[in-house]
Amino acid sequence: MKLMDLISPLLHKDIINSDQIEQVQIKSLTSDSRKVQRGSLFACVPGHTVDGHDYALDAVKNGAVALIAERRLQIDTPQIIVPSIQKALPIIADKFYSHPTRSLKLIGITGTNGKTTTTYLVEKIFKDYGKKTGVIGTIEMRIGEEKYPVANTTPEPISLQENFHMMVEKEVEVAVIEVSSHALELHRVAGCDFDIAVFTNFTQDHLDFHSSLDEYKQAKAKLFSRLGNAYGDYEQKYTVLNADDPEYSYFAAAAIMQGFTYGIKNDADIKAYNIVNRPEGAKFTVDTPLGSTDISLKMSGEFSVYNALAAIAISLLQGVPLTLIKDSLEAVPGVPGRFEKVDVGQDFTIIVDYAHTADSLENVLKTIKGFSAKRIITVFGCGGDRDKSKRPLMGNVSKKYSDISIITSDNPRTEDVKSIIDNIMVAFKDAPDASYIRIDDRTSAIEHAVNIAEKDDVILIAGKGHETYQIIGTQKYDYDDRLKAIEAVRKKDR
Numbered sequence: 003m004k005l006m007d008l009i010s011p012l013l014h015k016d017i018i019n020s021d022q023i024e025q026v027q028i029k030s031l032t033s034d035s036r037k038v039q040r041g042s043l044f045a046c047v048p049g050h051t052v053d054g055h056d057y058a059l060d061a062v063k064n065g066a067v068a069l070i071a072e073r074r075l076q077i078d079t080p081q082i083i084v085p086s087i088q089k090a091l092p093i094i095a096d097k098f099y100s101h102p103t104r105s106l107k108l109i110g111i112t113g114t115n116g117k118t119t120t121t122y123l124v125e126k127i128f129k130d131y132g133k134k135t136g137v138i139g140t141i142e143m144r145i146g147e148e149k150y151p152v153a154n155t156t157p158e159p160i161s162l163q164e165n166f167h168m169m170v171e172k173e174v175e176v177a178v179i180e181v182s183s184h185a186l187e188l189h190r191v192a193g194c195d196f197d198i199a200v201f202t203n204f205t206q207d208h209l210d211f212h213s214s215l216d217e218y219k220q221a222k223a224k225l226f227s228r229l230g231n232a233y234g235d236y237e238q239k240y241t242v243l244n245a246d247d248p249e250y251s252y253f254a255a256a257a258i259m260q261g262f263t264y265g266i267k268n269d270a271d272i273k274a275y276n277i278v279n280r281p282e283g284a285k286f287t288v289d290t291p292l293g294s295t296d297i298s299l300k301m302s303g304e305f306s307v308y309n310a311l312a313a314i315a316i317s318l319l320q321g322v323p324l325t326l327i328k329d330s331l332e333a334v335p336g337v338p339g340r341f342e343k344v345d346v347g348q349d350f351t352i353i354v355d356y357a358h359t360a361d362s363l364e365n366v367l368k369t370i371k372g373f374s375a376k377r378i379i380t381v382f383g384c385g386g387d388r389d390k391s392k393r394p395l396m397g398n399v400s401k402k403y404s405d406i407s408i409i410t411s412d413n414p415r416t417e418d419v420k421s422i423i424d425n426i427m428v429a430f431k432d433a434p435d436a437s438y439i440r441i442d443d444r445t446s447a448i449e450h451a452v453n454i455a456e457k458d459d460v461i462l463i464a465g466k467g468h469e470t471y472q473i474i475g476t477q478k479y480d481y482d483d484r485l486k487a488i489e490a491v492r493k494k495d496r
């Protein structure tokens with residue numbers, strides 16, 4: 003593509019070395035100098051660790067034929083200077099990849115918890131409805147049955163648009179993506195043409211990145227105000243909102259498009275009642291503007307009912323019949339690392355769950371408490387270099403619902419495990435000695451839980467869920483809670 007065509011949508015730009023620019027053809031886009039190829043446009047992104055402008059010369063040496071930057075560089079190459087790279091990049095990435103999201107039915111899901119689970123439910127429903135699906139989220143990217151690794155829940159704009167382009171080439175019709183607050187704040191999804199924007203819930207998280215809860219909320223709400231700028235037929239753009247969330251009104255005010263609300267407590271278009279929570283899954287009846295039905299999930303917990311309601315709302319808005327939605331939801335076996343049972347024949351229950359916020363931990367523990375009369379043993383930690391204020395909050399939740407809390411490490415990153423655990427331990431200062439223990443090493447913590455477990459006890463191993471690594475320092479080491487639990491049970495049995 004001609005550079006001049008590529009940058010044509012940018013309103014504010016200065017062109018440096020313009021005498022050379024008319025002929026420049028762009029063969030690829032990248033913001034990583036190590037990935038530059040001959041004919042690349044290199045985008046200089048000021049990062050959190052380093053400044054991409056410092057790599058512009060490397061990029062040119064590697065074959066970049068033009069630069070897009072926030073300041074003029076002393077390099078004899080065509081340069082496009084824009085006020086904000088973060089805002090410009092999604093726009094040119096969208097153009098470079100021929101506006102792929104305009105050809106997709108694009109569903110964006112935001113909220114503190116429930117995004118990944120809801121994408122799985124929606125994917126299943128649309129597959130059963132005969133549509134080819136694409137999914138981008140925390141666990142991976144999926145196109146039909148193919149899986150691809152992802153670095154971020156919501157990838158940076160170039161990868162994101164490249165992924166959408168690949169989806170279009172592979173004839174995907176419905177794409178469902180998790181939209182993180184980071185992505186919204188950093189404008190990663192600015193080039194996306196969403197058809198449905200979904201809000202699951204809002205609780206505390208990510209205060210390492212957002213300076214306050216208010217800013218975190220404002221970032222999330224951008225998904226809904228953005229819908230108003232969408233390309234195409236406005237009447238076909240919808241919002242789906244959780245009417246029970248305390249922040250519902252805030253998101254409703256940001257959401258200028260019509261759509262469905264869902265809930266259990268407050269008035270809602272899609273409303274569940276008669277909820278029965280069982281270890282084998284939650285059962286409920288749902289009323290919708292298009293009829294009522296009973297649904298028997300294979301996933302437990304009131305929070306699973308909420309995720310199912312969001313998926314019902316999305317699917318009904320796209321014309322999927324309620325009978326098909328019911329059958330699909332009932333067939334979903336679960337989501338990796340979300341309330342996932344580890345069963346190798348032991349006489350107690352082990353559940354691995356991705357809960358890593360106070361709210362999600364509380365939901366999971368409440369669910370377990372609801373159907374277990376025996377002891378609850380919770381193994382958990384908190385991530386290093388991330389929101390510190392949630393540490394005592396998670397400690398309090400574990401103390402409240404668990405008979406025994408085992409406090410351990412969970413991706414300590416560059417922080418000292420002991421000091422992370424100290425922050426959590428604040429919650430236990432008045433707790434009885436027998437109700438908690440700190441064990442820095444996660445494997446030993448899981449082994450301890452398994453060793454003390456008695457018949458019908460429930461062990462919850464929280465925080466890592468589907469993750470297959472532990473991040474210590476800046477290194478990722480192989481680590482899987484599910485495998486560690488299996489090894490611990492086998493060791494106990496020997």
Ligand SMILES: CC(=O)N[C@H]1[C@@H](OP(=O)(O)OP(=O)(O)OC[C@H]2O[C@@H](n3ccc(=O)[nH]c3=O)[C@H](O)[C@@H]2O)O[C@H](CO)[C@@H](O)[C@@H]1O[C@H](C)C(=O)N[C@@H](C)C(=O)N[C@H](CCC(=O)O)C(=O)O
Pocket residue numbers: 033034035036047048049050051052053054057153154155156157158182183184185211
């Ligand atoms: C805070 C944040 O968002 N960081 C993201 C950011 O990294 P960074 O700002 O540190 O980048 P940097 O290393 O300073 O590099 C700046 C620029 O210089 C370039 N560079 C760098 C070195 C070099 O030799 N040459 C070169 O060109 C880099 O390619 C980059 O363009 O840009 C990277 C590349 O796109 C991202 O992978 C990285 O996400 C990291 C992994 C991360 O942890 N992000 C989290 C905070 C995040 O975004 N999380 C949300 C969801 C969380 C949730 O819901 O739980 C997500 O959407 O994933």
Ligand SMILES: Nc1ncnc2c1ncn2[C@@H]1O[C@H](COP(=O)(O)OP(=O)(O)OP(=O)(O)O)[C@@H](O)[C@H]1O
Pocket residue numbers: 113114115116117118119120140155180202203305306308309339340341355356357358361362363365366467
């Ligand atoms: N609707 C919900 N409300 C509250 N908690 C939930 C909900 N759905 C799932 N959870 C809890 O949150 C954890 C994470 O769920 P899920 O991965 O679906 O959310 P997410 O929004 O994708 O999270 P993340 O942004 O951290 O990847 C689950 O393991 C479960 O403990």
